[in-house]
Amino acid sequence: MTDNNRQLKINVTKLILSLLFDGIGMLSFVIPGVGEFSDVVWAPVSFWLMTRMYPGMLGKTTGLINFVEEVVPGLDFIPTFTLTWLYEQIFLKKKKF
Numbered sequence: 001m002t003d004n005n006r007q008l009k010i011n012v013t014k015l016i017l018s019l020l021f022d023g024i025g026m027l028s029f030v031i032p033g034v035g036e037f038s039d040v041v042w043a044p045v046s047f048w049l050m051t052r053m054y055p056g057m058l059g060k061t062t063g064l065i066n067f068v069e070e071v072v073p074g075l076d077f078i079p080t081f082t083l084t085w086l087y088e089q090i091f092l093k094k095k096k097f
Contacts, residue, residue: 014053065080
């Protein structure tokens, strides 16, 4: 497998996981009453996942933003994982050129 194919596979996997994790974060809207409790459980898990998917300052910063987004009621609709993936793919790649 070439380096380009490997990187493409990693990028697609990160995108799929980002969409999945954002979907899990939005599930609290589906179950009334249980939602806010699930956010309290999901917030630290999503922080940890974000720091593993995006190492370094990007993961720590967006992990903290994601944690706050999950804990504060009504902000669950923000797709933080997917936005981080877009930021990494579009803006950080431009800086490398």
